Amino acid sequence: MFNKRLKTLKDILPMARQGKYAVAQININNLEWTKSALNTAQECNSPIILGVSEGAKKYMGGFEAITGMVLGMIDFYKITIPVILHLDHGTTYEVVEEAIKGGFSSVMFDGSKRNIEENLEISKKVVALAMEHGVSVEAEVGSVGGEEDGVVGGIRYASLDECKRMAALGVDALAASLGSVHGHYEGEAKLGFEEMKEYSKATGLPLVLHGGSGIADDLIKKAISCGESKINVNTEIQEAFCDALVVYFESEKYKIGKGYDPRNIMKPGLIAMNNAIENKLKLFGSTGKA
Template sequence: MLSNAKKILNDAKKGKYAVGQYNINNLEWAKAVLEVSQEKKAPVILGTSEGAVKYMGGFNAIVGMVEGLMKDLKITVPVVLHLDHGQSVENCKKAMDAGYKSVMFDGSELEINENVKRTQEVVNYANKHNASVEAEVGTVGGTEDGIVGGINYASLEECERITTTGITMLAASLGSVHGHYQGTPKLGFKEMSKYAKATNLPLVLHGGSGIPNDQIKKAIGCGEAKINVNTEIQEAFAKGIRKYIEEKLDQKGTGYDPRKIIGTYAYKYMKETVSEKIKLFGTANKA
């Protein structure tokens, strides 16, 4: 059974560790993340962008796939299925209607009053569906699946305003970016600590791929309880496919079988990436 994110993130905040949100793009992605999480006894969040939802067939298809995998793989750790960067109240509602137990309404490009208004509508709907809600203030830089933004630090006032809606977790933009970093990331650790204390909410770090390990650990100590990882898993997948083709395994016997193309190196590298993140975030044995 799918869980919402409230308990696992509150536990992470208190325990000074972080739960990873690993964005998925197909069955192999979901299976790899679930298997590693079960092996490591780690609670996990499966994230789906709106682009990934469209690619995989829709909200109902994804819920069915994830719940089926959990049953057949005998997954017992808490699993949260989360809509990442929901661009409209309507899409957040559709996700919850399909069975998602967690959604993000991304109103970061809106004026704060409008962001609060729409976030409140999502929260009210989520309360009827036993679902958790993430909101964002400020702007995460970079590009991810059609979401483009320049870095714009969140203010304490914005954080306090959005918190009044009853959200479960807060994505306060403090220097991270989606995709690849240009140079060394410069995160606002001082603000993280200040905002975590002022809102008393688990903070969410978007753009977790590419941030040096020491900065990740420092961010967790400052209140970041949910860390999103996408780019590094995509790179692991691409690296595995490239290696398989370069070794010309697709030309040997039935090597053209897509299960072999995806399920050999790409699958192995994705699992290794998730395993490394679970160790870094301190999530092992927290289920």
């Protein structure tokens, strides 16, 4: 059972859907990412979803280490906003189980690389397990294109029938692939706004937009008005961090004083991430909604 200081998608997404705003999922990679997402969301009085991919889990030393870090920071920084600790793109029942045992309050099962029958079958088992533990579930239908942790896939639009069948299993949020991609878009995003409206209405579920980076602000706003209530942002935050460190090293600031101190090296990256996250929370309309 997860620590009650954490919340689930059930606590925040129905309200977001009703109020026509979206909650950001920020994918975390390490201590700085976690600190930035928590503190920025707190300053903006916004709920926040911390996404952890299977790759990030390995990188950070496992689910329990991540849960410990997040809970410790919630206490230390006096975070009072709703925080959801969410497995991003769990590809097997086993990894979902491991995340729940490791203290996560929310999981995504991504069966999009399987056929729909198998996807539904495993999603059903995931929902049953999650319900036992009060954990929320996001499931994927269709296939978000692009590259996620080294896995490259093409876009496949979700169908209404698939969405209805997935919704009937009792999932809390639906990642219906409607044209977004992981990483950067080549050219302008072609999002299925009509389908978003239709699927959102037909399922009654909050929709999840994966690959929120590189989509123009007006398209993001339109997607929110069409039923997208959770938007995952990863690439843009990584780029903001990276760009700031490039400037730090190119300007040779590391040669001045204690510029070699890792905490000084990280500082410009942290500030850049704070700003990038703040911009997303404002764009998604979740500020003041905690």
